[in-house]
Amino acid sequence: MARLSAQQRAEIVQLYLQGESVNAIVRHTGHDHKTVLRWVRRVTADGSLQDKARSGRPLKVMTPTVVSKIKRLVRAKKGQRSRSTRRVAATLSSRGTLISHTSVRKALHSEGVKPYVQPQVPLQRRGDKKWRLRFADEQKERNWRRCVFADEKTFVCNPRPNRRNDVIWTDDPSTIEPIMRVAHSVSVNAFGAFSASGKSPLFFFSETLTAPLYVSILESTVLSAARGWFGGGHWTYLQDSDPKHTAKLTQDWLRANVPEYITREQWPPRSPDLNPIENAWALVAKQASLRQPKTLEELRRAVRFAWTEVMTQEYCTTLAESMGARLLKLRQLRGAHTGY
Numbered sequence: 519m520a521r522l523s524a525q526q527r528a529e530i531v532q533l534y535l536q537g538e539s540v541n542a543i544v545r546h547t548g549h550d551h552k553t554v555l556r557w558v559r560r561v562t563a564d565g566s567l568q569d570k571a572r573s574g575r576p577l578k579v580m581t582p583t584v585v586s587k588i589k590r591l592v593r594a595k596k597g598q599r600s601r602s603t604r605r606v607a608a609t610l611s612s613r614g615t616l617i618s619h620t621s622v623r624k625a626l627h628s629e630g631v632k633p634y635v636q637p638q639v640p641l642q643r644r645g646d647k648k649w650r651l652r653f654a655d656e657q658k659e660r661n662w663r664r665c666v667f668a669d670e671k672t673f674v675c676n677p678r679p680n681r682r683n684d685v686i687w688t689d690d691p692s693t694i695e696p697i698m699r700v701a702h703s704v705s706v707n708a709f710g711a712f713s714a715s716g717k718s719p720l721f722f723f724s725e726t727l728t729a730p731l732y733v734s735i736l737e738s739t740v741l742s743a744a745r746g747w748f749g750g751g752h753w754t755y756l757q758d759s760d761p762k763h764t765a766k767l768t769q770d771w772l773r774a775n776v777p778e779y780i781t782r783e784q785w786p787p788r789s790p791d792l793n794p795i796e797n798a799w800a801l802v803a804k805q806a807s808l809r810q811p812k813t814l815e816e817l818r819r820a821v822r823f824a825w826t827e828v829m830t831q832e833y834c835t836t837l838a839e840s841m842g843a844r845l846l847k848l849r850q851l852r853g854a855h856t857g858y
């Protein structure tokens with residue numbers, strides 16, 4: 519409900535006392551119906567144009583000085599975690615500026631400062647950037663709409679993560695330092711593939727992935743999907759340089775069955791940002807966690823449902839066509855992680 523000045527309230531009351539209806543006052547003043555009706559009833563009941571006494575702490579008037587103090591306190595130095603809104607409010611209150619943590623949050627939002635979680639990126643090793651730049655230069659003319667992107671993903675039965683914890687407040691998210699990621703234990707594995715033309719069915723497996731198993735998955739999943747997407751035309755298969763992907767058995771099978779594929783000599787190591795299926799897996803994992811599966815079968819159903827919901831035709835096309843922008847940004851950052 520709108521907060522009116524004393525002059526605006528008086529105008530409403532004067533029109534009402536002149537015999538105007540509530541709807542007429544709304545049309546004349548431009549205020550919403552609830553606001554006009556509220557002040558008409560207040561004047562009729564007690565003849566007052568003042569706000570009623572409210573419980574709790576009075577609203578804090580945010581001066582530029584207070585906002586500046588909040589922004590200074592909430593920011594973290596390099597290598598440190600930023601302070602929460604509650605700690606900032608407590609610090610300001612101890613210094614004589616009584617303020618709630620919700621007022622701190624509102625002040626930060628009004629200044630364009632929002633909370634972010636530190637991203638996780640692989641630790642790049644010597645030569646990785648040069649390799650990635652070479653890949654970007656070699657693949658810049660490729661038609662990514664005729665490419666099949668594939669990978670496997672491990673899903674675990676765990677509750678939905680609390681994204682409100684360990685946030686970083688900043689108006690420039692590019693300054694957030696990433697957290698290095700480590701591998702975690704497995705519960706169920708899924709293999710999936712997609713192109714600009716659609717997605718493949720998921721293939722679930724519980725055993726350790728080996729080259730023979732990987733080849734059998736490709737035969738049952740990728741080949742049939744690619745025939746439906748491209749008919750007998752040319753297409754390219756993209757995978758990372760996992761040992762099962764680069765094994766001699768796998769490489770021999772790819773040479774015999776796939777028109778073209780990104781070789782292990784071409785694909786730069788530690789480059790998940792260059793395979794758009796990683797973005798799809800992140801959304802699938804988030805969507806699956808919302809169902810909070812408790813058993814292995816529930817987890818499989820949740821992942822299968824999430825894969826269907828996330829991988830729409832539009833999203834598949836968007837992911838495939840994002841490769842041009844990824845390679846462009848990779849060149850602009852001189853081989854560093856792109857943030858995709």
